[in-house]
Amino acid sequence: MEKIAIIEKSFDKDIAKVVSKEELEQIKIKYLGRKGEIARLSKTFGSLSISQKKDFGRKLNELKKHIEADVSTKERSLKGAVSKTEAIDITAPGSEFPEGHLHPVTQFLEKATSVFQTMGFEIYESPEVEKAFYNFDAINVPKDHPARDSWDTFYVDDNRTLDDDDKLLLRTHTSNAQVRAMADRKPPVRVIVPGKCFRNEATDASHETTFYQLEGFVIDEGISVSDLIGALTHFAKKMFGNDVKTRFRPHYYPFTEPSIDMDISCFFCKGKGCSFCKKSGWIEVMPCGMIHPNVLKNMNVDSDKYSGFAFGFGIDRLTMLYYGIEDMRLIHSGDLRFINQF
Template sequence: MRYRSPTGRYFSVPLWFDIPKKESMLENVDAIQQEIEQYEVRTKDDLEQFRMRYISRKGVVTELFESLKQAPAEQRRTLGQALNGLKNAAQAKFDAFSETLDQQQATNTAPPFDLTLPTVPNLTGNQHPLNLVRQRIIQIFERIGFNVADGPEIETDWYNFGALNFPDNHPARDMQDTFFVSKGTAGEPGGDMLLRTHTSNVQIRLMEHTKPPIRSIMPGRVYRNETISARAHCMFHQVEGLYIDRNVGFKDLKDTLYHFVKEMFEPGTQIRFRPSYFPFTEPSAEIDISCQICGGKGCNICKHSGWVEIAGSGMVDPQVIANCGIDPEEYTGFAFGMGIERITQLKYVVNDLRLYTENDVRFLRQFAGQ
C-alpha cells in the first residue's frame, strides 16, 4: 500500500499480510520486536514510515491485536502481554526518534557563527562617582586616625533631633523638611520615627556606647523632604566627623579640615571659616573653599561669589556631650559634616545633582579609570 508523507513524497508500507508468516504469533511478535530495535530513522520521511508501519491504525501491531481473537483461549493472556509490550516499545522508539530529529532541526536552523565579524570589546564596569569620592574621603581621614562608623537610616526623634539640642519648635522638625514614618512624643527617647536627616544620629549612638577618646567619621544616606532639582535632592549622602577627647580645641578642627581640603582638591585651593549657628555645636562655623569650577572668578555654582560652602562644623555643645553620658567637664570635642554630592560636584565639575541618580551610562562612563 502507498502513502504520502507530509513532504509530498510517496512510500510503500507493508501490511500484516506482507509479513512472512511464522509458525506462531509469538514468533511474529519477536520478529517485529527485533525489527523495531534495528530500525533506523534519519529524516522526517523515515519517521513517518516508522509510524505508519508500527503504530498507526493500519500498522502491523494493530493487525496483530485484531488477530488475537483467532488465537486459542489459553494463549490469549500470554499473547496479549507480549503485544502490549510490543506496542509500548514501538511508541517509545517513535518518541525517541521524534525528540532526536527535533533537536537536530533546532541545531541546524541556528545561524552559523560568522568568524569574520569584529570582536565585541570587553567592556569593564567602573565605580559610581559618589563611591569614588566617598572612598577618597574615608582614605584621607583614616590616614590621620579616624575610623568609620555606621548607624540606622530609620531613626527616632531623640537620636536625630532631641539629643542634638534641637528645640521642639525648630524648623527642621517641620514636615516640609523631614520624612516622618510614625508619630510619637517629640523630644523624648523613642518619639517620632523618621528617615534620618543627617548622620549625626551615628555620633550620638557612638558617644553613648564608646568611651573617649572617639575619632570617627560617619558616611551614609540621608533624607529630606525637598523638591528635586539641579541643586537639591530628597535623598543624598553625607559624611560627618567626630573627635572627643581631653583638651580638644577649635585649632584641632581647623587643622583637620585644612588637611582634608588640601588632600581632596587641587593645590592652591583656598579655605575660609565663617561664623554660623548649629544647635549641637558652639562655637559653630561653615567652611567655604574657592570655587573649583570657575577658579574663584564667579559662576552659577558659586553664585558669582568665587566661594562654595562644603561643610558645617564646630565644637560639640557640652549639653550634647552630657546627653550621651560623657562628662563635659573632662572631655571636649569637635564635629563636622559635609555633603558627598557637593564634594563630587566640585571635584569632577558636575553641574546637575540629578545626574547622580539617573543612571545615564554616558555620564557614568566618564569616570572609568578614576
C-alpha cells in the same frame, strides 16, 4: 575554441586548490554564476558561423558538465569538514566582557573616607530608619525647630501611638550617629559616619530627596578650634589640591558652639572669581564647630574634662563641585550617558 580549453585548464587548477566550503562557493560563482566564465562564453555564441556554433555548443556543454561534476564531487568530499567561520581558533584572544565602574559619588566618598582614615578616624555606620530622639533631641535640635516639620522629614507610617522621641523617621542627616557611637565608646575618639540621608523636599537642580553625607567628630582632652581648622584644612588640601586655601566664618547651628562654616578657595578660578563661585573666589563646603556641651552631656561625656569638634558635608554636593556637575538629579538618574563620563 581555445577559450574553452583555457577556461577548462584554469578551472582544473582552481578546483584542485579548494579545501573549504567557502572556497568552493567562490569557484561556483566564478565559473557557473550568472556573470561567470560559462555565461561569458555563451555570450560569444551569437558571433559564430553556423558550423562553428554546433561544435562550440557541444564543447561548451561538455565543459559545463565537467565543471558541475567536479564541483559536486568536491562538495561531497568537503561534507563534514568544518567551515572556517565555524571553526574555533583556540589561539585567538578572548572577547572582553563589558565592565562597570564605581559611581562618581561612591568614588568621591571613598576618596574622602580614606583621607580621614589616614588621620586615624574610625568608620561608624548608623541606622537609616531612626528614632526622632537620635535624629533631633540628642544633638540639641529643639522641639519647635522647623526641620522637624513633616515637609522636611519623612516619618515612618503608623507613628501616632509612639511618644515623640520614639517616633521613627528616615534620618535627615548622619548626625544621628553622634550619640549612638558614644554609647559604647569613651574619649579619646575620632569617628566618621558616611551614609544616606533623606529629606522631604521638592527636587530641583540642587535638591534631592536622597543624598549622601559624611559626618565626623573628635572628642578628647584639650581639643580646640585650632584642631578643627588643622584637620579640615588637611582634608581640603588632600581632596582638592595643595594650593587650596580655607576660610572659617562664624555661623549658627544648634549642635555646635561656636558654629563655623568652612569655605575653600574656588578650584576653578584659583580664587580670582568666576561664575562658578559667583565672583567671590570662595566656595562654601562644610558646616562645623565645637560640639555643644548639651550634646556632650547626651553622649555621657564630661564636658568639663573633654571637648570636641564636629563637621558634616553633603557628598553629592561636593562631588558636583569637584566634577562641575550642574544638576543634582543626574547623580541618581542611573543614566549611563552621564555615569560613563567618570
